[in-house]
Amino acid sequence: MTAPFKLSPMARGLTTLYTSALLAGMWSMMVPAVPVMAKFFAVSPGTAAQIITALALGRFAGMPLSGTVLDRLGTRAALTSGPALACSAALLAGITPWFSVILALVFLIGVGESIWVIAREVAGIDLARLDQRGRVLSGFHGINNLGLALGPLFGGLLTEALTFHAVFFAYAACALASALLGISVAGSRPPAATRVGVKSPWSIAALGQRLRSLTELFQQIHPDLRATYVVLVLATLTSFMHRVTTQSMLPLLATAKLGLSPKEVGMLFTISGLAVFAMILPAGFVIDKVGRKWATVPSTGIPAVAFLMIPFAASFLQLAVLISFLGIANGLSLGSLATSTYDVVPAKSRGRLQAARRTLAEIGGVSAPLAGGYLADAFNPGVPFLAYAPLLVLSAILLAVVARETLER
Numbered sequence: 001m002t003a004p005f006k007l008s009p010m011a012r013g014l015t016t017l018y019t020s021a022l023l024a025g026m027w028s029m030m031v032p033a034v035p036v037m038a039k040f041f042a043v044s045p046g047t048a049a050q051i052i053t054a055l056a057l058g059r060f061a062g063m064p065l066s067g068t069v070l071d072r073l074g075t076r077a078a079l080t081s082g083p084a085l086a087c088s089a090a091l092l093a094g095i096t097p098w099f100s101v102i103l104a105l106v107f108l109i110g111v112g113e114s115i116w117v118i119a120r121e122v123a124g125i126d127l128a129r130l131d132q133r134g135r136v137l138s139g140f141h142g143i144n145n146l147g148l149a150l151g152p153l154f155g156g157l158l159t160e161a162l163t164f165h166a167v168f169f170a171y172a173a174c175a176l177a178s179a180l181l182g183i184s185v186a187g188s189r190p191p192a193a194t195r196v197g198v199k200s201p202w203s204i205a206a207l208g209q210r211l212r213s214l215t216e217l218f219q220q221i222h223p224d225l226r227a228t229y230v231v232l233v234l235a236t237l238t239s240f241m242h243r244v245t246t247q248s249m250l251p252l253l254a255t256a257k258l259g260l261s262p263k264e265v266g267m268l269f270t271i272s273g274l275a276v277f278a279m280i281l282p283a284g285f286v287i288d289k290v291g292r293k294w295a296t297v298p299s300t301g302i303p304a305v306a307f308l309m310i311p312f313a314a315s316f317l318q319l320a321v322l323i324s325f326l327g328i329a330n331g332l333s334l335g336s337l338a339t340s341t342y343d344v345v346p347a348k349s350r351g352r353l354q355a356a357r358r359t360l361a362e363i364g365g366v367s368a369p370l371a372g373g374y375l376a377d378a379f380n381p382g383v384p385f386l387a388y389a390p391l392l393v394l395s396a397i398l399l400a401v402v403a404r405e406t407l408e409r
Contacts, residue, residue, distance in 0.1 A: 017120050018143045020079065020181050023174040024116055025147020027055065027086075027109060029155030030171070031247050031269060032262040033164035035255040040164065041099040045252045045381065046373030052248035053369040054103045056240075058110020060362040065115060075123050079182030082115030087175035094168035109171075116178070141335055142280035149273010149327075156266025217353055224404070225344045231395075231403040232341050233357050235300055238388075238395040239333050241364035242303045245384055246272075246326060248369040253310070253381035254319060264316060271320050272327035279331025286332070291407050292340045297399045299333030302326070304392035311382025343406035 030051055038048035089108035096102055120140070151171075158166040221229055247269075254260040254268065286295045306322045306329075313319045338354070345353040372384035 014139075016181050016184055017123055017140065020083075020116070020178045021120055021140060021144040022147040023178040023181075024083070024113060024120075025144045025149075025273075026151045026154070026171055026174040027113065028148045028151030028247065028269065029158065029167040030106070031152045032156040032251055032265040033159045033167050034248070034251050035265075036159055036164045036262060037099065037102075043099060044377050045256065046375075046377035048099075049248040049252060049369055049373045049376065050103060051106055052244055053366060053373070054106040055110040055113070056244055056362060056366040056369065058107040058112075059114040059117075060110075060359065060366055061107075062111035062114025063359045063362065065111065075119050076182060078115050078119030079123070080179045082112045082117075082119065083175040083178040083182065084112070085109075086112030086116070087172045087179065090168045090172035090175060094165045094172065112175070119182075139280050139284065139335075141338075142277055142283070142331060145276035145327075145330055146273050149270045149276065152266035152269035153263075154266070156262035156264070159262045217356070220346050221344060221353075225406075228403045228406070229341065229344045229353070229357075231398045232296075232337055232344065233360050235296060235333075235395045235399055236337050236357055236361040237364040238300060238391045239330075239337065239364075240361045241368040241388055242307065242326075242392060243330065244364070245307075245368045245372050245388055246323075249372050249376060249381050249384050250310070250319075250323070252376055253385075254316075256381055258314075258316065258319070260316060268316075268319055268323050272323045272330070275324045275327025276331040279328055283331050283335055287336050287339055288407075291405050292336055292343065293399060293403065293405050295332040295336035296340060296403070297396055299329045299336060300392050300399060301396035302329040302332075304389050304396060307385040307389040307392060310385045311380075340403075340406050343408075 034048050034051055035045065037043075037051070038045050041048070086109045089105040089112065093102050093105040093109075096105065154170065155167045158170060218226065218229070250268065251265045254265050260268075283295055302325055306325050310319070310322050313322060341354060341357055368384075368388065371387070375383040375387060
């Protein structure tokens with residue numbers, strides 16, 4: 001008899017991680033509910049958009065905690081504790097009657113998501129061979145963006161059919177499912193020597209030591225590649241800024257200017273996510289076979305053009321076309337920036353330098369909706385897109401002119 005079909009350990013691991021990445025992206029169910037929450041709680045649209053700021057702040061604050069969980073307890077603990085925290089916070093957000101408390105709980109969701117995402121990335125890198133790195137990371141981030149695309153569609157449907165509270169309960173169910181999936185992941189534990197004397201990530205001494213060690217780590221990068229690393233950090237920051245600006249400001253623009261319903265707003269994000277998903281294979285091929293810069297430069301140049309045009313869109317169709325181009329750019333950026341960074345940093349310090357890149361990039365994720373909310377209230381929701389476009393242009397120029405091509409042929 002023929003032996004039953006069995007997945008290889010790598011295939012099983014990637015299936016689990018890809019499923020977890022898909023479920024993690026479902027936090028975006030909150031996006032089309034933002035204008036509804038503004039009316040329900042009688043707050044300004046810019047204030048309601050700070051839901052995205054709270055999530056970004058949580059992700060930023062959770063970075064040191066994620067490193068501590070991974071160092072002390074291993075991958076499995078991070079893949080279960082992160083979504084468990086997000087699940088608990090989402091359940092409470094679904095029943096609270098105060099907007100300020102919802103912001104605090106969404107902050108905790110961001111902390112859980114930060115633990116969750118770093119663990120998935122570390123596990124994915126451990127599974128990938130060097131010659132498959134671009135394709136595995138492209139697929140990994142593409143699946144996550146598929147969740148980010150489906151979330152607004154489901155969130156818009158739930159908000160219209162029930163209430164915005166339903167999106168928090170639905171996300172809690174996704175987080176719970178991911179926590180259960182995390183149990184099946186082999187829990188890596190570092191050598192005991194790396195766990196001894198680990199200080200609280202929030203102590204002053206620990207923060208000072210981290211800054212000093214970051215400077216030392218940067219010096220470990222080959223001198224010819226240090227400028228490339230800096231440009232990749234800037235490109236990641238602007239990439240975060242354009243994604244969170246789209247998530248926080250596009251629903252306000254579509255609702256205030258075009259009168260779109262939550263379901264139609266959700267459909268826009270689904271179109272973007274499907275474009276990201278369609279780019280998984282092409283982006284992986286470009287990154288691994290053609291060149292890293294052939295993916296990184298368009299990933300910032302295309303959003304720059306789209307951001308200049310979005311405020312002037314006059315219909316759902318026009319917004320859909322522009323948002324699809326943003327999806328193509330996201331599909332090119334997510335794997336290429338991470339892969340390029342792994343090419344640049346030395347193997348012995350890749351984890352810390354990657355975490356530093358992500359931590360600095362989260363500053364963009366925090367500041368963009370804060371400044372965007374102010375500009376939206378002071379002027380209109382289209383102004384933030386025009387304000388951030390020059391930063392994207394700068395990133396594209398630096399990636400093209402300053403950054404080195406790191407693909408080894």
